[in-house]
Amino acid sequence: MTDDPVPIETRLSEPEYYRPPPSFVGQANVTDPTVFDEFDQFPEGFEAYAERLDWDERWDTVFDGSDPPYFRWFTGGRLNAAHNCVDRHLEEYAEKTAFVWEGEPGDCRRLAYQDLYREVNEFAAALRAVGVEEGDVVTLHLPMVPALPISMLACARLGAVHSEVFGGFSAPALADRIADADSRHLITIDGYYRRGEFLQHKRKADDAREQLDDDVDAVLVWTREDDLHPATELTERDVLVGDLLAVHRGDSVDPVPRASTDPLFLMYTSGTTGKPKGAQHGTGGYLSYVTGTTHSLFDIHPTDTYWCFADIGWITGHSYIVYGPLANAASSVLYEGAPDHPHRGRVWEIAEKYGVDIFHTSPTAIRLFMRWGESHLEPYDFDFKHLTSVGEPIQPEVWRWYYDHVGGGDSVVIDTWWQTETGGVVLSNLPALADMKPGYVGRPMPGISAAILDDDGAELEAGSGQAGYLVLDRPWPGMLQTLQGDDERYIEEYWADFSDLDSDDWRDWVYKAGDSAVEAADGYFRVLGRIDDVMNVAGHRLGSMELESVIVEVPDVAEAAVAARDHPEKGQVPDAYVVLREDAEAGAEVREAVREAVATDIGKFARPDHVTVVDSLPYTRSGKIMRRLLGEISNERPLSDTTTLEDPAVPERIREQVSGE
Numbered sequence: 001m002t003d004d005p006v007p008i009e010t011r012l013s014e015p016e017y018y019r020p021p022p023s024f025v026g027q028a029n030v031t032d033p034t035v036f037d038e039f040d041q042f043p044e045g046f047e048a049y050a051e052r053l054d055w056d057e058r059w060d061t062v063f064d065g066s067d068p069p070y071f072r073w074f075t076g077g078r079l080n081a082a083h084n085c086v087d088r089h090l091e092e093y094a095e096k097t098a099f100v101w102e103g104e105p106g107d108c109r110r111l112a113y114q115d116l117y118r119e120v121n122e123f124a125a126a127l128r129a130v131g132v133e134e135g136d137v138v139t140l141h142l143p144m145v146p147a148l149p150i151s152m153l154a155c156a157r158l159g160a161v162h163s164e165v166f167g168g169f170s171a172p173a174l175a176d177r178i179a180d181a182d183s184r185h186l187i188t189i190d191g192y193y194r195r196g197e198f199l200q201h202k203r204k205a206d207d208a209r210e211q212l213d214d215d216v217d218a219v220l221v222w223t224r225e226d227d228l229h230p231a232t233e234l235t236e237r238d239v240l241v242g243d244l245l246a247v248h249r250g251d252s253v254d255p256v257p258r259a260s261t262d263p264l265f266l267m268y269t270s271g272t273t274g275k276p277k278g279a280q281h282g283t284g285g286y287l288s289y290v291t292g293t294t295h296s297l298f299d300i301h302p303t304d305t306y307w308c309f310a311d312i313g314w315i316t317g318h319s320y321i322v323y324g325p326l327a328n329a330a331s332s333v334l335y336e337g338a339p340d341h342p343h344r345g346r347v348w349e350i351a352e353k354y355g356v357d358i359f360h361t362s363p364t365a366i367r368l369f370m371r372w373g374e375s376h377l378e379p380y381d382f383d384f385k386h387l388t389s390v391g392e393p394i395q396p397e398v399w400r401w402y403y404d405h406v407g408g409g410d411s412v413v414i415d416t417w418w419q420t421e422t423g424g425v426v427l428s429n430l431p432a433l434a435d436m437k438p439g440y441v442g443r444p445m446p447g448i449s450a451a452i453l454d455d456d457g458a459e460l461e462a463g464s465g466q467a468g469y470l471v472l473d474r475p476w477p478g479m480l481q482t483l484q485g486d487d488e489r490y491i492e493e494y495w496a497d498f499s500d501l502d503s504d505d506w507r508d509w510v511y512k513a514g515d516s517a518v519e520a521a522d523g524y525f526r527v528l529g530r531i532d533d534v535m536n537v538a539g540h541r542l543g544s545m546e547l548e549s550v551i552v553e554v555p556d557v558a559e560a561a562v563a564a565r566d567h568p569e570k571g572q573v574p575d576a577y578v579v580l581r582e583d584a585e586a587g588a589e590v591r592e593a594v595r596e597a598v599a600t601d602i603g604k605f606a607r608p609d610h611v612t613v614v615d616s617l618p619y620t621r622s623g624k625i626m627r628r629l630l631g632e633i634s635n636e637r638p639l640s641d642t643t644t645l646e647d648p649a650v651p652e653r654i655r656e657q658v659s660g661e
Ligand code: WTA
Pocket: 269, 314, 315, 316, 389, 390, 391, 392, 393, 394, 415, 416, 417, 418, 419, 420, 421, 441, 513, 514, 515, 527, 528, 529, 530, 536, 539, 540, 541
């Protein structure tokens, strides 16, 4: 960990606090600061979250830490997630909107809880009919259409484990995830709209299947319109969801009670090796945590309209579009398309149309809105009381713009730090209980214990101005259970650095998040970004090695390294550095081939703009690529220590090659 030479506190402009408006505080769900003391009664404090759910059988043990780091929550308990998100609301909220979906071309669909109940039951019956059973992993490759939450909940109803692969992922990325999870069923859709174009999405499923050694048993194909798109071809494994539903109209399926510790879903995310890892989330702990934090942090009331402008295909959408909001009987907006189609006021138009009062998005989106300018907001009449941000550090000036222009200066603006692995938000200020401070995510959530450690594992004091490793040193119910099929990697990635691996006392186990952070004297955390070889591109997490393993497959490329470059809107973008094979020619062609390989094998969102052909990469004497140095070159920063390099002159030569382009 590099020391921060200038204390971060003095580098920011004046630390500045903003009070939550009294009108907000007066209506907030959580206003009593003793909530922190209650949750510090570990682990019993977390029972308050579990109490918010319906259990078929109540747990007998709140927390079982006897086999660290495989922590188990609410053991002995049984529950069903779909029942908790849908069925139990019918008595009071059958007619209440669960989702209102806006298609990009402007078509819309309202699903009341009663409708959601019907759709989930019918689709669960359909899944069962094609052979899906409790415990099976079902892969979903769906964009932002109602079919996505319906499919997730139908799986949950049957006790099947869903593994949704973000719709923007390409066929090879999808195939990898199907194979890794040993999934026998795939759910897709003919297509969807993005910037006015109908994307032939199902073709990715077809291509993915060709790459699998072991084909799936069935592909279930939803349709974007009533009928299948004329350009969509079906194969003998494909089953049209519409045909299945026609047989199962009006069917209902009893929700299968699951052990609290049974897995609910897998969510693949990027790590420090080339292979994506499937974070496995359990049923009782995860659902309790997201239900509790949705209530306390997003502060949703029955009368609110909430919009999390994110994609369900990532963890944010799982936790804070689907499970948390539905478990709280919220009414949410879903939007299919791009924020600038057909015009740059689209988001605010939708906010006005549905009366959204709680809005959640990412710094990448806010920076985009900021660049487009306030004039795109002005024509619309919307009024937010609560705004949140997630996914990347939000710069103070971006925070202020969000506060002033989106919030109108009278809403709360909450930054939320968490990860796929944490299941729900772990660092953030409860909106009515703390002043806001731009650039700072805030304090740990109730029951969460966070710290910042130096290289030796010693805790850095609040106010020291020094950056260190952000860790969570006490378990929490939302945490992942393990990585799909890879317990060893689970320990290696998260626990190995700061835990006593021989200890069977959970107190000796410390979760390393992979981010660096500083803690101000007031106890507010400021998250600086990843310290491992993982970057955050427009809020999408990408591993350097994941990109590199694709780039070295380009025939002319011998070696590749990828580093993150700071980008004014996307936060970070990948820069590729490649060494060519001897007979290959450096030129625009090979650079384009690299970009295309990434777009084809991972997804367009990951495509590197800058591809630099270099003579050699900076290897250490032990043969590791020092991507940190490449990052410094990409960001035009002075080079840090190069003494461990096999050839310390390499970075300077690369720098010349970059500037010579
Ligand atoms: C980053 C997204 C700064 C961080 C929920 C983390 C953030 C990674 C913030 C997880 C924030 C997320 N401030 N950085 N408020 N929220 N991050 O798994 O680097 O897609 O490790 O989960 O995003 O990304 P993931």
